[in-house]
Amino acid sequence: MRRVVLASYEHEGLARLVAGLAQNGDVEIIGVDTAAAALDAVQRKAVHLVVVGEELADTDPVDCVNRLIRLNPMINCAMVSALAAEDFHEATEGLGVLMQLPPNPSGADAAVLMSKVEALSALLDADTVQGART
């Protein structure tokens, strides 16, 4: 089972992504609207992925990812962003963002995203790095 936190002030735009995630096997989705709630969620349960929307109720998305990886660098983050790829790279360099998602991401985006999560999980050694694997 994979557990995904969706952190966004506006969840309607993530509806197709959520539907796509649900089609990718056993996925539990936890919806929150603030960075603070996302941080709380990843401390309560093992989380395999946090998807950060374009807007949060308490801070900006890059700050949210920054706080998440400082709390637990093993957490994979994806971000919804309309930035050009080069600008996105510039804004998130060093944060190890798994994937930039377009606004209103689709079910196909969800499939690509989960395939990246699975590929990385296979590469990482859970015995040496305390990660969010179940």
Added chain:
Amino acid sequence: MARVRIAIPSEGEGGLDGMRSGHFGHCDVFTFVDLEDGIIKEVSTIPNVDHTQGGCMVPVSLLARHKVNALVVGGIGMRPLMGFRQVGITVFHEDQRAAIRPVVEDLIAGKLMVIEDNQVCGGGNR
């Protein structure tokens, strides 16, 4: 007997007389320098592991698995730095010299500084 393993992100075949890589996550190999009581006892290399965007924890896992104690980088992102801290690998900063040997010698001599949060690359430095 104090044993320490130092890792240096390296270009090409690496080795003590090789050259460092500027981008630790995408280096060709890691040069390992094994010390006993501050004396170099063995030098070896391992290939880096291919990884895609967002896979910067892969080298963290790799070096942890090889029982590395210290890493010297010219630059590093916040996420892998947090990862190295989590697994107990101390990260030192040296962004002036490309040759491996003098940097290793300086680390042994205690002349290199542990990297600070405000020295990371990009968006994590805020």
